[in-house]
Amino acid sequence: xxxxxxxxxxxxxxxxxxxxxxxxxxxxxxxxxxxxxxxxxxxxxxxxxxxxxxxxxxxxxxxxxxxxxxxxxxxxxxxxxxxxxxxxxxxxxxxxxxxxxxxxxxxxxxxxxxxxxxxxxxxxxxxxxxxxxxxxxxxxxxxxxxxxxxxxxxxxxxxxxxxxxxxxxxxxxxxxxxxxxx
Amino acid sequence: xxxxxxxxxxxxxxxxxxxxxxxxxxxxxxxxxxxxxxxxxxxxxxxxxxxxxxxxxxxxxxxxxxxxxxxxxxxxxxxxxxxxxxxxxxxxxxxxxxxxxxxxxxxxxxxxxxxxxxxxxxxxxxxxxxxxxx
Numbered sequence: 001x002x003x004x005x006x007x008x009x010x011x012x013x014x015x016x017x018x019x020x021x022x023x024x025x026x027x028x029x030x031x032x033x034x035x036x037x038x039x040x041x042x043x044x045x046x047x048x049x050x051x052x053x054x055x056x057x058x059x060x061x062x063x064x065x066x067x068x069x070x071x072x073x074x075x076x077x078x079x080x081x082x083x084x085x086x087x088x089x090x091x092x093x094x095x096x097x098x099x100x101x102x103x104x105x106x107x108x109x110x111x112x113x114x115x116x117x118x119x120x121x122x123x124x125x126x127x128x129x130x131x132x133x134x135x136x137x138x139x140x141x142x143x144x145x146x147x148x149x150x151x152x153x154x155x156x157x158x159x160x161x162x163x164x165x166x167x168x169x170x171x172x173x174x175x176x177x178x179x180x181x182x
Numbered sequence: 183x184x185x186x187x188x189x190x191x192x193x194x195x196x197x198x199x200x201x202x203x204x205x206x207x208x209x210x211x212x213x214x215x216x217x218x219x220x221x222x223x224x225x226x227x228x229x230x231x232x233x234x235x236x237x238x239x240x241x242x243x244x245x246x247x248x249x250x251x252x253x254x255x256x257x258x259x260x261x262x263x264x265x266x267x268x269x270x271x272x273x274x275x276x277x278x279x280x281x282x283x284x285x286x287x288x289x290x291x292x293x294x295x296x297x298x299x300x301x302x303x304x305x306x307x308x309x310x311x312x313x314x315x316x
Contacts, residue, residue: 162269
């Protein structure tokens with residue numbers, strides 16, 4: 001006597017369900033792993049930007065500056081003043097006569113950088129990025145050493161840039177009043 | 183083994199299985215799922231490699247520009263030649279050279295930087311002409 005087989009028998013289900021669970025669990029794990037790697041990737045990308053961007057911004061301003069000075073008004077703050085090359089002495093009253101980079105130490109291995117009182121860096125919700133070292137040292141006229149180092153707290157991955165920045169001295173000679181009149 | 187048991191009925195007769203023609207599609211589906219998984223893992227690997235390589239490139243770019251600035255402004259003979267520097271897990275080799283510029287009374291400085299990353303040996307060179315300031 002022959003029977004058409006329809007549906008699943010109990011042993012088939014008993015065998016298939018654990019396999020299905022196992023497969024589902026494995027797929028979820030793979031998906032979770034992929035998601036974590038992607039988040040880490042974005043976090044490390046963010047870390048690079050958080051370190052690179054202030055360095056590039058400072059390098060650009062230093063390259064075309066006429067004068068620099070460094071002050072430490074408080075123990076936890078270093079201010080790098082960079083005189084804009086295109087401003088004349090008559091602009092000295094302007095608050096933008098000097099570019100002001102503030103390296104503010106907010107806690108243990110946690111720094112923040114502002115430019116003219118505006119934050120240079122943004123906050124990210126992807127992961128916890130911290131600048132764990134920010135140092136600035138004036139070596140000579142038109143020569144400054146800047147170190148910025150950051151860490152992605154989620155992965156422990158760190159990235160550090162250390163550069164000696166030079167001014168090419170454009171605008172080192174103060175503009176004369178007669179030049180402005182002319 | 184469990185499948186064999188299903189085929190035996192209490193009266194001794196056998197079941198005739200009704201499923202036909204699905205096996206190839208099942209294999210195809212399985213292969214598609216495996217390919218998707220492999221592609222995801224490969225994509226992750228590419229992303230992570232790219233990030234590592236990007237770190238090397240950014241570090242190299244800053245280092246070469248610093249070296250060129252140093253040569254052009256400080257003009258120290260000791261900065262010429264080969265220098266090896268390690269940063270962000272990479273070993274960089276900087277080769278600085280000096281030659282006469284195209285214009286009269288100018289010097290051309292060149293910095294070539296090399297480093298090894300996951301994709302292989304990378305290098306680039308930048309150069310600049312400045313007055314010799316003599």
